[in-house]
Amino acid sequence: VSSERYVDPAWADGERGRVFGQAWLAVCPVHRVARPGQWAVVDELGHALIVARGKDGVVRAFPNACRHRGTRLTDADGCGKSLKCPYHGWRFGLDGSLEHVPDEEGMGRWRKDRAGLKNVRCEERMGFVWVTFAEDAPPLADTLDGIDDELAPYRLDEMVPIAGMDRVFDVACNWKALLEISVESYHLASVHPYTVAPFVDDAPLHRTVRGDHQRLVVEVADGRFRGPLDRLTSRGGPYSPEQMRALHRYLIFPNLILNVLPCHVTLYQVWPGETPDRCRLRYAFMGRRGAKGLEWLRARASAVASRLVLQEDMPAVRRFQSGARLGPRTTHAFHAEEAALARYHAVLDRWMADAQAT
Numbered sequence: 001v002s003s004e005r006y007v008d009p010a011w012a013d014g015e016r017g018r019v020f021g022q023a024w025l026a027v028c029p030v031h032r033v034a035r036p037g038q039w040a041v042v043d044e045l046g047h048a049l050i051v052a053r054g055k056d057g058v059v060r061a062f063p064n065a066c067r068h069r070g071t072r073l074t075d076a077d078g079c080g081k082s083l084k085c086p087y088h089g090w091r092f093g094l095d096g097s098l099e100h101v102p103d104e105e106g107m108g109r110w111r112k113d114r115a116g117l118k119n120v121r122c123e124e125r126m127g128f129v130w131v132t133f134a135e136d137a138p139p140l141a142d143t144l145d146g147i148d149d150e151l152a153p154y155r156l157d158e159m160v161p162i163a164g165m166d167r168v169f170d171v172a173c174n175w176k177a178l179l180e181i182s183v184e185s186y187h188l189a190s191v192h193p194y195t196v197a198p199f200v201d202d203a204p205l206h207r208t209v210r211g212d213h214q215r216l217v218v219e220v221a222d223g224r225f226r227g228p229l230d231r232l233t234s235r236g237g238p239y240s241p242e243q244m245r246a247l248h249r250y251l252i253f254p255n256l257i258l259n260v261l262p263c264h265v266t267l268y269q270v271w272p273g274e275t276p277d278r279c280r281l282r283y284a285f286m287g288r289r290g291a292k293g294l295e296w297l298r299a300r301a302s303a304v305a306s307r308l309v310l311q312e313d314m315p316a317v318r319r320f321q322s323g324a325r326l327g328p329r330t331t332h333a334f335h336a337e338e339a340a341l342a343r344y345h346a347v348l349d350r351w352m353a354d355a356q357a358t
């Protein structure tokens with residue numbers, strides 16, 4: 001692929017419209033809206049959204065903007081019976097309906113029942129709330145191509161972030177650079193010689209394509225301390241022998257990576273920034289709700305190791321971006337251990353071209 005796609009504003013605009021404007025996006029882990037009455041604020045891609053679970057238990061997504069004069073309704077996650085606009089006091093139910101307008105007669109001839117918050121297409125699946133801005137997008141289940149069934153034993157809706165391990169990083173690189181370093185093993189010996197490389201066996205990746213997504217099976221410390229530890233700390237299931245033995249990494253197009261083991265999950269989600277050389281990484285290390293004893297300890301120890309690995313990745317991706325920005329325009333060639341990247345860019349090319357054709 002050309003280095004152009006990491007720096008070119010026109011390419012970045014195309015990605016926003018043709019990819020992020022069309023795909024299903026996992027905007028919010030379910031734990032943020034676990035109970036009726038909870039809402040979460042999502043600000044990405046220039047969209048301001050509220051994801052809310054109504055008293056009927058249904059999750060919905062709305063623009064975070066009052067239907068009176070567009071004022072932003074709320075800045076933070078919260079819990080309550082309704083959302084009240086801080087400007088003139090219009091009040092909306094968590095199903096989006098307009099419940100109260102102060103001095104309503106002053107609105108003249110109008111239809112209050114048509115002034116509720118507009119629904120954005122939204123589904124709850126695999127421990128996430130997903131939205132799409134495309135009215136004609138296929139159903140989410142069709143686009144996941146069986147990944148949701150594979151992930152069912154892990155019960156991702158039971159996963160909650162470990163304290164201090166749910167962070168958003170503003171990073172000086174294109175969003176794809178951070179995604180890429182998380183799904184290829186070619187850099188391990190060079191960037192992580194002491195933290196990862198000694199624990200990952202040779203030829204670690206068995207890659208499976210699932211529609212536009214990919215699954216990589218990573219044999220981490222197989223046959224050493226991991227096996228017995230996993231058996232003692234794994235709830236959920238039933239897991240396949242491979243799921244018990246190896247870390248499964250899912251690259252879910254366009255911007256989500258999940259590293260899953262029965263006892264913990266790492267989430268990397270990368271959003272384009274305002275310019276092609278900035279992005280926002282949502283990183284969360286999650287353990288199963290109610291973990292105790294060895295399971296609790298194991299998840300926390302793994303979380304510390306995971307953060308260390310992330311810190312080692314950061315200088316590499318910033319340096320990559322610096323090369324893309326200041327170096328000559330080049331064509332990137334991929335190694336066999338970067339096969340996931342070749343496939344990822346082929347899918348990206350198709351999305352960019354398909355949308356151009358329609």
Ligand code: FES
Nearest residue numbers: 066068069085088
């Ligand atoms: Fe929200 Fe007026 S802008 S009530």
